[in-house]
Structures are given as structure tokens and as C-alpha cells.
Amino acid sequence: MMAAKTSGPGEAEWPEVMPTPELRIAAIYLIVAGLWVVLSDQVVRVTLPDEPVYVQTLKGMNFVLTTSVVLFFVLRRAYRGWRNAEQRNRRLTAEISECFRLLSARSEISREEERTRLSRELHDQLGQSLTGLTMDLRWVEGRLERLDDRAMNPLIDRLIEAEDQVQKLLSDVQSIAADLRPDALDRLGLQEALLQEMKRFHERTGIEVKVEAADLPADVPPVIATAAYRIVQEAMTNVARHSKATEVTVRCAADEGAVTVSVTDNGVGISPGVEHGRRALGLLGMRERAEFCGGTLRVSPLEGGGTEVSAVLPWKRP
CATH class of the missing domain: 3.30.565.10 (Histidine kinase-like ATPase, C-terminal domain)
Incomplete structure (x- = not known):
């Protein structure tokens, strides 16, 4: 794993090596186990001055070094499998996210198309029908006014109220159509x-x-x-x-x-x-x-x- 070290303007960028987890664990084991072997032999030297402890130190360090190498390769194999699985999961997550994004975009496009269709149908068909109904009501109102009969006044008033309701309904339809798609x-x-x-x-x-x-x-x-x-x-x-x-x-x-x-x-x-x-x-x-x-x-x-x-x-x- 490599990470670039940031630098100021005009300075060279030097790569900074980040040790992998298996290397860090093996190095920590080597240091701790080596210190334990050396310090334990120092204790033996103090308690038993005549014992040849240097040979035991070399044997112990050889064992620690060998086991640390084995530990490194075992952990490397385990971490490689974990890294491969993590990469597969990341690719799968990215593919699923992209599919959801495309599905959401397609859904939004379909919704916008449906809004446009409904808006045009409301504006063209229902709006025109209501406009025609208003014109018919006004025609009937005009014919009744020409009769010059006071008995027709209540009927004319009801026609005017109906015309106002149709006008309000037409305004509501236009507002709904504009909300759907201006x-x-x-x-x-x-x-x-x-x-x-x-x-x-x-x-x-x-x-x-x-x-x-x-x-x-x-x-x-x-x-x-x-x-x-x-x-x-x-x-x-x-x-x-x-x-x-x-x-x-x-x-x-x-x-x-x-x-x-x-x-x-x-x-x-x-x-x-x-x-x-x-x-x-x-x-x-x-x-x-x-x-x-x-x-x-x-x-x-x-x-x-x-x-x-x-x-x-x-x-x-x-």
C-alpha cells in the first residue's frame, strides 16, 4: 500500500510506504519475542554465571526469526483472501449503487413524461371542454335576457352562479396542469x-x-x-x-x-x-x-x- 506524501509548491513528492497489517504483526512479534529471548538469557547469565547462554540466545533468535517469517506468510495468505473479498464487495456495492441510480433516473424520466402527458390532457381536453361549457352558459344567459321576462331572473342568476363555478373549476384545472408540467x-x-x-x-x-x-x-x-x-x-x-x-x-x-x-x-x-x-x-x-x-x-x-x-x-x- 502506497501513499503519496504531500509537499509544498516546488518540492518533490516522495512516496511514503505504509506497511501492510501482516508485516506490522510479524515485526511486532519478532521484536517482542526477540526481546524476551535476550532478556531471559540475561537473567540466566546473572543467576548462573558459568552457563553458556550465548548458544541458547542464538537458538532462540533463530526460532523467533523462523516463526515470524512463517507467521508473516500465514497472515499474508489470510489477508489476501480478506482483501479479495473486500474488493469484490466494493465492486458489487458500486454496481448495485449504479443500478439504483439508473433506476431512479429512469423512474424520474418516466414520471416527468407522465406529468407532461397529464398536464397536456388537462389543459387541452378538460380545459377546452370547460371553456366550451362556459360559452354555452353565456349563450343561454343571453337568450334568456332577450326575453325580457322578470320570471326568468332567478334562472339567469343560477346560470351566472354556474358560470362562476365553471370559471373557478377551469382556473383550478389550469393550476393543477401548471403544477404537473408548466x-x-x-x-x-x-x-x-x-x-x-x-x-x-x-x-x-x-x-x-x-x-x-x-x-x-x-x-x-x-x-x-x-x-x-x-x-x-x-x-x-x-x-x-x-x-x-x-x-x-x-x-x-x-x-x-x-x-x-x-x-x-x-x-x-x-x-x-x-x-x-x-x-x-x-x-x-x-x-x-x-x-x-x-x-x-x-x-x-x-x-x-x-x-x-x-x-x-x-x-x-x-
Whole structure:
């Protein structure tokens, strides 16, 4: 096992040899047993001055040296099997982790496709049907008003109430469709989708939101734009649930190689250890999205309170 010794600028790097466990055990045995043989012979020399103890010392050291060599090779064989098993377990763990990562990515892609399909069906089919129903109610209302019959006023009032309910239902359908998959993300791009989402977030929560978004390059892949949008959306959900913030700043920018998004709030801040807790499923989902795109996600508390969630998503691979 070799480990490189770090050095300062301009200094040569010298390899530092780290002894293996079997070599350390054999060396410790050799030292301890050799000291025991030598010291025991010194005791014999003091108690029996006329005894030839040097021959016994040589025999004892020869035995210690031989057994230490045998011990080294026995331990080396045992440790080799343990190392091979550990390497196999590491490879198996890495393969399983990669399979789970690919499965999670595939599941997320399928879920996004299903969201897109449901959003379009709600927006196109159900939305158009409700719009047609509203037009029919208005046509009937207009025909009844032309009759100029006061007896029809209660019926006209009920038609107006029904029209208001249909309008509310149409607004709810549009909101659900936007939650599933914002139409602006596919038609107008990430910047406009973020602006619309932050407007809806402010209307729902009353939290002030400031958006700093620059125009993204036209060739940013849709998967990167979707990942950035979902990360910001999940971060805003965490702000509304846990932060107790009154202001949020959302930033989105892109350079020649990566899209960067960040969400900064002035709330209570994230507690240490929460990011890796069992309940931090939202943070785990954001991190998986970023890693699936080959990017990184960072969650850090701010001085004076608040939390910053930032993600870097590369969209041009070398």
C-alpha cells in the first residue's frame, strides 16, 4: 500500500510506504519475542554465571526469526483472501449503487413524461371542454335576457352562479396542469417558467420573491432546464414549509458549460445534520436530479440566518 506524501509548491513528492497489517504483526512479534529471548538469557547469565547462554540466545533468535517469517506468510495468505473479498464487495456495492441510480433516473424520466402527458390532457381536453361549457352558459344567459321576462331572473342568476363555478373549476384545472408540467417551460423556456412559478408562489404564500434570471442559450437541453426548474420548485416548497422566511431570492444563470440556479431565503436556516436525515426526502430528490445531470447540489446555512440551495448543472460535456 502506497501513499503519496504531500509537499509544498516546488518540492518533490516522495512516496511514503505504509506497511501492510501482516508485516506490522510479524515485526511486532519478532521484536517482542526477540526481546524476551535476550532478556531471559540475561537473567540466566546473572543467576548462573558459568552457563553458556550465548548458544541458547542464538537458538532462540533463530526460532523467533523462523516463526515470524512463517507467521508473516500465514497472515499474508489470510489477508489476501480478506482483501479479495473486500474488493469484490466494493465492486458489487458500486454496481448495485449504479443500478439504483439508473433506476431512479429512469423512474424520474418516466414520471416527468407522465406529468407532461397529464398536464397536456388537462389543459387541452378538460380545459377546452370547460371553456366550451362556459360559452354555452353565456349563450343561454343571453337568450334568456332577450326575453325580457322578470320570471326568468332567478334562472339567469343560477346560470351566472354556474358560470362562476365553471370559471373557478377551469382556473383550478389550469393550476393543477401548471403544477404537473408548466406549459411555459416547453414553449417559452426556463426563465419565463420560473417567473410564472414565482408569481404563483407569491400568490399562494404571500412571501416576497425576487427573481434574477438571465436569458439562457437556445441550445440548453430540455432535461437540464427541467432539472433546474424542479430543483427550484422543490427548494421553494421547503421554504414555504420550514424556513419561516419573508423574502426569497431566486437566481438563474448560464455560461458556456453549465446552468446555475440558487434559492436564498432569510428564514431560520437549516439545522446541522438535517440535510442527511431520513426526513430530508426533498433534498435527496434535488441531489439525485443534479447528479443525474452530472452536476452538484449544495445546501448551506447563511450567516445571520437563512439558507442557500444552489445547483450547478453542466450542459456541455467535454
